[in-house]
Amino acid sequence: MKNTPIDCKIIDEAINEMHITDLSKATIREVKAIAAKAEEISGVEFIKMEMGVPGLPPSAVGVQAEIEALQNGIASLYPDINGLPALKQEASNFVKAFINVDINPEGCVPVTGSMQGTYASFLVCSQSDEKRDTILFIDPGFPVQKQQLVVMGQNYETFDVYDYRGDKLRGKLESYLSKGNISAIIYSNPNNPSWVCLKEEELKVIGELATQYDVIVLEDLAYFAMDFRTDLSIPYQTPYQPSVAHYTDNYVLLISGSKAFSYAGQRIGVTCISNSLYNRTYPGFVKRYGGGTFGTVFIHRVLYALSSGTSHSAQYAMAAMLKAANEGKYNFLKDVSIYGERAHKLKEIFIRHGFHLVYDKDLDQPVADGFYFTIGYPGMKGCELIKELMYYGVSAISLDTTGSKQEGLRACTSFIKDHQYDQLEERMQLFEKNNPISKK
Numbered sequence: 001m002k003n004t005p006i007d008c009k010i011i012d013e014a015i016n017e018m019h020i021t022d023l024s025k026a027t028i029r030e031v032k033a034i035a036a037k038a039e040e041i042s043g044v045e046f047i048k049m050e051m052g053v054p055g056l057p058p059s060a061v062g063v064q065a066e067i068e069a070l071q072n073g074i075a076s077l078y079p080d081i082n083g084l085p086a087l088k089q090e091a092s093n094f095v096k097a098f099i100n101v102d103i104n105p106e107g108c109v110p111v112t113g114s115m116q117g118t119y120a121s122f123l124v125c126s127q128s129d130e131k132r133d134t135i136l137f138i139d140p141g142f143p144v145q146k147q148q149l150v151v152m153g154q155n156y157e158t159f160d161v162y163d164y165r166g167d168k169l170r171g172k173l174e175s176y177l178s179k180g181n182i183s184a185i186i187y188s189n190p191n192n193p194s195w196v197c198l199k200e201e202e203l204k205v206i207g208e209l210a211t212q213y214d215v216i217v218l219e220d221l222a223y224f225a226m227d228f229r230t231d232l233s234i235p236y237q238t239p240y241q242p243s244v245a246h247y248t249d250n251y252v253l254l255i256s257g258s259k260a261f262s263y264a265g266q267r268i269g270v271t272c273i274s275n276s277l278y279n280r281t282y283p284g285f286v287k288r289y290g291g292g293t294f295g296t297v298f299i300h301r302v303l304y305a306l307s308s309g310t311s312h313s314a315q316y317a318m319a320a321m322l323k324a325a326n327e328g329k330y331n332f333l334k335d336v337s338i339y340g341e342r343a344h345k346l347k348e349i350f351i352r353h354g355f356h357l358v359y360d361k362d363l364d365q366p367v368a369d370g371f372y373f374t375i376g377y378p379g380m381k382g383c384e385l386i387k388e389l390m391y392y393g394v395s396a397i398s399l400d401t402t403g404s405k406q407e408g409l410r411a412c413t414s415f416i417k418d419h420q421y422d423q424l425e426e427r428m429q430l431f432e433k434n435n436p437i438s439k440k
């Protein structure tokens with residue numbers, strides 16, 4: 001029996017009690033529950049890296065604006081289904097200031113988080129043309145988005161971008177798009193879970209093919225401008241957050257308050273639909289709704305049916321945060337750059353003890369330090385590593401659940417506390433000793 005910080009039996013029993021047969025398929029909540037149980041029984045603190053939840057205080061600008069709005073009585077009023085005009089205007093300014101694209105306020109639509117933004121987008125894209133009944137994921141990705149498609153009964157296809165970066169991306173995408181059944185392509189950039197950031201040349205390929213095959217790109221910017229290798233924090237000034245919006249007119253940008261502004265609890269985001277897509281008609285809309293454009297179906301049919309708009313006070317918060325950022329009065333990226341600093345330290349410890357980064361490069365450049373990183377250990381499959389690390393009081397999720405074909409885990413930096421670097425160092429020293437690489 002190996003000497004480990006947490007008795008293996010405690011972990012094994014917690015896993016058995018939850019009837020989990022394959023840990024690599026365990027959801028984030030299941031991993032969290034096992035870690036909580038083991039922590040309670042053993043009294044040993046876990047280094048929790050499974051949850052992708054912001055670990056910072058919410059943006060003060062947002063909180064203040066929201067309190068004021070509530071005190072002014074807006075809670076009793078239904079919000080405008082199109083969105084608060086001030087938020088629509090600030091969102092339009094924001095995409096100009098930080099991406100350098102022009103989107104009319106009309107197409108900037110508040111949603112109850114990007115989760116609702118993708119749900120509504122998936123619906124509208126899928127309804128546009130009955131021949132196009134499939135969404136394509138450039139994976140790895142955020143597992144709940146596939147769950148959304150399962151809930152609505154829509155098909156999806158997926159490939160792991162790991163082997164298709166750079167020049168290889170075009171051929172791979174065309175192999176799907178040429179079949180004619182894809183309505184939309186989705187990816188996140190920076191990417192959850194790998195923190196890969198697609199380069200301009202890759203976004204160009206995606207944009208060109210979206211135009212050529214007439215598909216819609218859903219660009220999920222949940223981690224807006226959080227590629228800390230480059231300072232993207234100055235409004236109306238290069239460098240900008242890279243975006244497919246520069247290479248096609250068929251796009252929807254999903255901007256979230258959750259991570260960049262640490263505002264996840266209020267469920268607020270903005271879905272920004274390109275001017276040309278907003279006004280576009282599709283045969284599927286005529287059949288289902290008797291008419292409408294992408295934008296009007298999105299707002300007046302789908303969002304209306306889903307939630308009749310977005311929490312009124314949270315819209316005031318988001319408007320204030322975007323306004324302050326646009327005016328250069330609030331550097332939201334400074335608040336969240338701590339995630340990058342944590343990733344840097346954590347990666348260094350893991351690598352020194354024999355681990356490697358699974359997604360390690362953006363073409364020729366090492367991936368950025370940010371909210372997530374991916375780790376593997378020689379000779380261990382993801383399902384083995386996730387369990388083995390739990391014996392050392394470290395919890396993370398398997399890449400298996402994210403559409404990745406690689407063996408390894410996703411680690412999130414958001415809950416790491418300052419005293420835990422020493423803890424991790426000590427535990428990984430022991431891990432390395434107990435799992436010598438040469439014998440594998």
Ligand SMILES: Cc1ncc(COP(=O)(O)O)c(C=O)c1O
Binds near residue numbers: 192
């Ligand atoms: C890639 C990605 N998209 C969307 C979301 C959800 O964003 P929101 O909280 O705005 O619904 C997350 C949250 O973890 C995410 O990682």
